[in-house]
Amino acid sequence: MKLKNTLGVVIGSLLASSSLSVLAQGQGAVEVEAFGKRSFTESNRDVTNGNLFGAGVGYYLTDDVSLNLSHGVYESIEADLLPGGSNEKDIDGTLSTVEALYHFGTPGAQSLRPYVSAGVGHQELDNTRTRGQDKTTFAMVGAGAKYYFTEMFFAKAGVDVMHSLDTENTEWQAGVGVGLNFGGSTQQVAQVEAAPEPMPEPMPVEEPAEVVRVELDVKFDFDKAQVKEESYGDIKSLADFMNQYPQTNTTVEGHSDSVGTDAYNQGLSEKRAEAVREVLVNQYGVEGQRVNSAGYGETRPVADNATDSGRAINRRVEAQVEAETN
The missing domain is CATH 3.30.1330.60 (OmpA-like domain)
Known part of the structure; x- marks a missing residue:
């Protein structure tokens, strides 16, 4: 499955990078993450709630603002093919998003950084009763927090509210994830080893009167x-x-x-x-x-x-x- 291949690449990257000590936060940093979310849909869409699994990448424009792209695949979501839910069928679906995140707090190891987000998402569901293929564009806002166990490794939890620009439906998702942060100005400064300053001439010590x-x-x-x-x-x-x-x-x-x-x-x-x-x-x-x-x-x-x-x-x-x- 595409989902397993995507998650395998992300998880493999996390494990392969976990031993690196050069990763750091700051402007210019890149974050990659793997996530799982529970999606809660409007009842009039004739689809059940489901799970979304995926991965994302973000780029820090400043120490606090990042631009994030993500792609996820729906699992355990079903469509009512007949009115009244008498005939249900597993369906395929994806959600791709572009969001800007503003982080609070100070970058660093063992730091908690709450965030707020805003952006857009495009969802595609196949084999639904209402349209056959259901395509929806969402306006999205969200909030959550990241905890950085080290300069590079973090866990994340958050909630997103999604308002459809096509059907006026409002849905929401709650999820968790893990990721890596690397690159950035903090790391670059840390790698530059300052030249030792010359030792000052010892000044004569005057005994206090x-x-x-x-x-x-x-x-x-x-x-x-x-x-x-x-x-x-x-x-x-x-x-x-x-x-x-x-x-x-x-x-x-x-x-x-x-x-x-x-x-x-x-x-x-x-x-x-x-x-x-x-x-x-x-x-x-x-x-x-x-x-x-x-x-x-x-x-x-x-x-x-x-x-x-x-x-x-x-x-x-x-x-x-x-x-x-x-």
């Missing part, structure tokens, strides 16, 4: 601005750091608790800041222009002034210095 930081917190007795002996060690550590990094500067900030008037506490905080500055400059040798002092009175508490312990924490001088090291 590390930031080092020293903080000072000197506590004072109530209503006093004298630096306590126990605080000299911390002040010396700050001075040593500044002498090690001569680009650094600092501001020592004096604070008080809330006991007393605002004006009195402001003056007391300034005296405390100046006392620490004098130790840094006069005793430990930090240049005077690198050390500033400022008083903030009771405006910046860090603890609760309602308690003795909180007020003791607030009677303080703070300073901080940071520098970058390589």
Whole structure:
């Protein structure tokens, strides 16, 4: 039979090509497929529903649009030779189509690409009761999806609605198929082996600068601005750091608790800041222009002034210095 010969050629091509790795999708690609469909006819045509088996070929005008040709042979379709279906006979028939398909999604392996289609088809049925030979031209629209297991091999399922331009009948078909996609711009680009680029000259790697930081917190007795002996060690550590990094500067900030008037506490905080500055400059040798002092009175508490312990924490001088090291 013609059908068996056609399917044999298509299936043989699929098997022979399945081991090729150069197949690809894209503009300029060619697809071949084998399909089977169930055809549902209008009752007034005096023919039964049947199966359509065939093959097709498509050419991709772009990555998404293809032009497809197909030819199929009807099987298991019968015609009523007498009214009422009292005498039935197997008939021969073919359907040839030309369709344009628009694919959604991205080409590639393991990708699902839904599509819509539109085109025309020509059907010929022999030995029908109504005409002897029944020839019909269809306008066709359809939708479906293809799943690409690899760049080349895909399975397909879809539905086509066919409207006869001769008899105004509307019929439809549902089917599945398998196929191969090969050629195309994607494959051509993949086959061009890019020349290796010259290795760039290694650039010297700069180690990121590390930031080092020293903080000072000197506590004072109530209503006093004298630096306590126990605080000299911390002040010396700050001075040593500044002498090690001569680009650094600092501001020592004096604070008080809330006991007393605002004006009195402001003056007391300034005296405390100046006392620490004098130790840094006069005793430990930090240049005077690198050390500033400022008083903030009771405006910046860090603890609760309602308690003795909180007020003791607030009677303080703070300073901080940071520098970058390589």
